[in-house]
Structure formats: structure tokens, C-alpha cells
Amino acid sequence: MVESLLDIAEVAERSGLAPSALRFYEKRGLIASAGRNGLRRAFRPDVLERLALIACARGAGFTIAEIAGFLVATPDDTKLRARMAEKARELEEDIARLTRMRDGLHHASTCMHEPLVECPDFKRTFESSATLTPSPGHR
The missing domain is CATH 1.10.1660.10 (Multidrug-efflux Transporter Regulator; Chain: A; Domain 2)
Incomplete structure (x- = not known):
């Protein structure tokens, strides 16, 4: 065929x-x-x-x-494997940051607090990320 x-x-x-x-x-x-x-x-x-x-x-x-x-990588490519592991960690941080944002937006979409961004529940969504910085790929 x-x-x-x-x-x-x-x-x-x-x-x-x-x-x-x-x-x-x-x-x-x-x-x-x-x-x-x-x-x-x-x-x-x-x-x-x-x-x-x-x-x-x-x-x-x-x-x-x-x-x-x-x-074209082979299992012996240790430099590439290290870069993959580094990128996986960066993606985990991105996923956590985006999950927090998603959760905050879900809350804000039904919240009646004025202004929305001052809602204690909304703010709490981002408390754990106050000291985190975006990964190098983000501007």
C-alpha cells in the first residue's frame, strides 16, 4: 500500500x-x-x-x-536531560501560578465584594505566591 x-x-x-x-x-x-x-x-x-x-x-x-x-536525543545525552528536568520544574511553577489565577478568577466571577480584587478570599488565592517570581520565560 x-x-x-x-x-x-x-x-x-x-x-x-x-x-x-x-x-x-x-x-x-x-x-x-x-x-x-x-x-x-x-x-x-x-x-x-x-x-x-x-x-x-x-x-x-x-x-x-x-x-x-x-x-535527535539519545538516552546518553545528559546535558539535554538536565535541561528537560529544569524545564519540567519551570513548567510546574507555571502550572501552580496559573492554577492560582484560575481559582482566583473563578471566585471573582461570582463574588459580590467591591472592588473584586480587594475580596479577602480572592487575595488569599495569591498569598502563597507573593514571594514567587515568574519563570524566566515570562515577562
């Missing part, structure tokens, strides 16, 4: 990325085209999974270079 290839326009549409981004990722070695369909690049369907992984890693704050390293 012959695997059907996806035209770059279809990959762009299905991934939500611009064709220029796909060409950039290909140039950086993050994805590979499987050939051409006329003048257009064509990709195997599994490129969509790779693009989802890249999008997730970008969202977590990994650089293109870090993602490229991640995609």
Missing part, C-alpha cells in the same frame, strides 16, 4: 502554521519533506504529529535549537 503524501498547503491548513514556517522548520531540520508534488513540497502524514510536538515544545519555552536537539 502506497502512503499518501500531504501537500504543503494541506499540512499548513491542518497544522495551523504558515507554509513559510514549515519551510523554516524544514531548513532547521525539525521536519523533512518526502519529495515534491509539482513545485510544492510534500510531507508524510506523520509530520502532523511532529509539528504538534514542536508546537508543544515551543509553547513550553524551548528554543528551536533545543527542539532540534530534543528530536
Whole structure:
């Protein structure tokens, strides 16, 4: 059975990325085209999974270079493993911060205190984070 290839326009549409981004990722070695369909690049369907992984890693704050390293990493790559562990800790802090914010917003959406941000229950949501600073990826 012959695997059907996806035209770059279809990959762009299905991934939500611009064709220029796909060409950039290909140039950086993050994805590979499987050939051409006329003048257009064509990709195997599994490129969509790779693009989802890249999008997730970008969202977590990994650089293109870090993602490229991640995609070819072996179990012996101790430097990359250390970076992954560091990033996991940063994400845990982000998740805790966002969870506090979500909880505060849920409360504020039904609270009758005036002004809302002065509500003791709302303020208590953020007490534990008063000394925390955002992770380096946040401005």
C-alpha cells in the first residue's frame, strides 16, 4: 500500500502554521519533506504529529535549537536531560501560578465584594505566591 503524501498547503491548513514556517522548520531540520508534488513540497502524514510536538515544545519555552536537539536525543545525552528536568520544574511553577489565577478568577466571577480584587478570599488565592517570581520565560 502506497502512503499518501500531504501537500504543503494541506499540512499548513491542518497544522495551523504558515507554509513559510514549515519551510523554516524544514531548513532547521525539525521536519523533512518526502519529495515534491509539482513545485510544492510534500510531507508524510506523520509530520502532523511532529509539528504538534514542536508546537508543544515551543509553547513550553524551548528554543528551536533545543527542539532540534530534543528530536535527535539519545538516552546518553545528559546535558539535554538536565535541561528537560529544569524545564519540567519551570513548567510546574507555571502550572501552580496559573492554577492560582484560575481559582482566583473563578471566585471573582461570582463574588459580590467591591472592588473584586480587594475580596479577602480572592487575595488569599495569591498569598502563597507573593514571594514567587515568574519563570524566566515570562515577562
